[in-house]
Amino acid sequence: MPRRKRDSARKIASEPPQNTTLTAFFQLCQTDPFAKTLLYLDVPIYYTWDKTRKIFQRRKQGMPEEGHPEIMKTNAIGRVYTVHPNNAECFYLRMLLHEIRGPTNFTDLRTIDGYICHTYREACQRLGLLENDNHWELTLQEATLTASAEQIRELFAIILTTNPSNPKQLWDSFKRNMSDDILYQIRQANPELIIEFNDDIFNETLIRLEDKCLAINNQTLVEIGMPAPQRNTFSVLNYEITKEKKLQRQ
Structure with a gap:
């Protein structure tokens, strides 16, 4: 392998994977007690996305949240990307993001009443989301x-x-x-x-x-x-x- 390609491959291997908004939400919930009370789709109401640093930051402008005067909110609407049912586990993961507050990792999304489910579908079943x-x-x-x-x-x-x-x-x-x-x-x-x-x-x-x-x-x-x-x-x-x-x- 040419030296330039070896150096590029070594650099990529040494760099941590970039945050997505979902993994950044997990990190936010690990350090911010208020974020632990939120659903994933609620985050844009109270936080802005820093595209450069790939992190969420508390809003500096807006209306204070009731009971949390230090938290600013706007009427921003969060949206979880639509997932086709053919992509089964991603589809059920998306359902859980509408139900589980303050997860700190993917395992949290599969943990229902202390039990770690094997799949996201099983977690949805335990929550009763598939009964109707x-x-x-x-x-x-x-x-x-x-x-x-x-x-x-x-x-x-x-x-x-x-x-x-x-x-x-x-x-x-x-x-x-x-x-x-x-x-x-x-x-x-x-x-x-x-x-x-x-x-x-x-x-x-x-x-x-x-x-x-x-x-x-x-x-x-x-x-x-x-x-x-x-x-x-x-x-x-x-x-x-x-x-x-x-x-x-x-």
């Missing part, structure tokens, strides 16, 4: 802010394969978001008609969802607790559109 679909509701709500209908369908298909407790309720809450592109395509093809969401459009969405679930783990929607799509009814929508066009021409 609140985490899936939050995941889908966040997806609707930036994802396309096709991407939301893909996400929902993956969620369905994890056996949520009430998939039908999740479907009812987000079926419009998952059907936006289908409605758009039909409106583009029929600009003279007023077309809104309807059962036939939702049925086409169910067909596409079932195709994804069959590809992922060979399960039909009925097997997962979802309504069964009718494979021949999207033609009914086409028939209704054709009939309405004929009526308009008369």
